[in-house]
Amino acid sequence: MKRSNLKGTGVNVILLGIVSFLNDMSSEMIIPILPMFISALGGTLFVMGVIGGFQDSISSILKVLSGYWSDRVGKRKVFVLSGYLTSASFKLLLSFSSLWQHILLFASFERVGKGLRTAPRDAIIADSLPEAHGKGFGIHRALDTAGAIIGSVMVLILLLLFAFHLEQIAEQISFYQSVIFIAAIISFCSVLPLHFVKESRKRPMKERHGLQISIRMLPAQLKIFIMVATLFGLANFTYMFFILKAERSFAAVMPVKESIALTLMLYIFFNIFYAAFAIPFGTLSDSIGRRKVLTMGYFMFALTCLGFAFADSIYSFAILFPLYGIVYAMVDGNQRAFVADLSTADLRATALGTFHTMIGIISLPASIIAGALGMITPALTFIFGACVSSIAGLLFVALRNRFL
Secondary structure (H helix, E strand, O other): OOHHHHHHHHHHHHHHHHHHHHHHHHHHHHOOOHHHHHHHOOOOHHHHHHHHHHHHHOOHHHHHHHHHHHHHHOOOHHHHHHHHHHHHHHHHHHOOOOOHHHHHHHHHHHHHHHHHHHHHHHHHHHHHOOOOHHHHHHHHHHHHHHHHHHHHHHHHHHHHHHOOOOOOHHHHHHHHHHHHHHHHHHHHHOOHHHHHOOOOOOOOOOOOOOHHHHHHOOOHHHHHHHHHHHHHHHHOOOOHHHHHHHHHHHHOOOOHHHHHHHHHHHHHHHHHHHHHHHHHHHHHHHHHOHHHHHHHHHHHHHHHHHHHHHOOOHHHHHHHHHHHHHHHHHHHHHHHHHHHHHOOHHHHHHHHHHHHHHHHHHHHHHHHHHHHHHHHOHHHHHHHHHHHHHHHHHHHHHOHHHHO
16 A cells, blocks of 8 residues: 555544544533533433433434445545534534423434434544554544543633532523533534545445345344444443432532532543543554453443442542543444454445444433433442443353354
């Protein structure tokens, strides 16, 4: 391969990383305050589970369709662009929410944009670094998460500088709405680097039997991995429960503003550790194998959930949030890279779309179950996650010969 070609594909990964950096800066201004925003508008833990589940699941059918149609027409970039613009538009609408039902609607449709862009974008990354998927996805996730760090830091700065009084619910709601509005403007700016992304010319996939046959034609190893990853997805309920567990623990012993600030600081630690370990674990998986890294990640997630189940002090949360970040660094990018490894080039976007769809579908029952258990006692939510994640890890170990 010519050096110029290597340079061009590297630029694609960096440009998509910059887009994700800006978009995640926007999203992560919203993510750490969203569970508190829902709570301020009267949402219960069960409501939070429903909203978190729909956030991940409503986009599931679009993920497989966008991946399939991207393969079918031989184009990626148009799906990526429309996805980012859709997300930005619904973030803007989200800033005007005054009922938790508004959040359910706008936050869910914001994820439609994620469904449109994710599989085609991941396919561009995989095509750009065909011999180093772990490194490519690791670089992308690192830039993505670096934006998340900046976004959550921005929320903390806005909180400390401009939120003088947050003891009243109306004051909290006004602050959350203002932050989300600023985040929406940044999200619209994030699409600008996409203009410079150069997608390689792809031959359109021939239509013979349709989408269902194409999914059935995925390699057997890939189907097995998607089954294991879907089981892990049942354990990997919405992040909102982790955020709210910490914030409510702090709110019981300190003023509202201080409890929110401390929770945001811990969330920043989560993202710092995620960003710091994304590339190392991606590179490690390139050398020792994805399955080994993912198996360790599944078991570490179980350990993290057990910690959250019984945590009640700042010291325990100060350990658990970084551990949560390390787990995501081990699992998130490497699951995508493993799908790319196990798929064929002409069905790569379809394979990634199928993977994301299965994870999205299972996210709804995962978060609803977690919310229902949390209404009984919050510890049950995390015990559930620990048990199911352990089963997924054991299943990966039992099926290891299938991936040799």
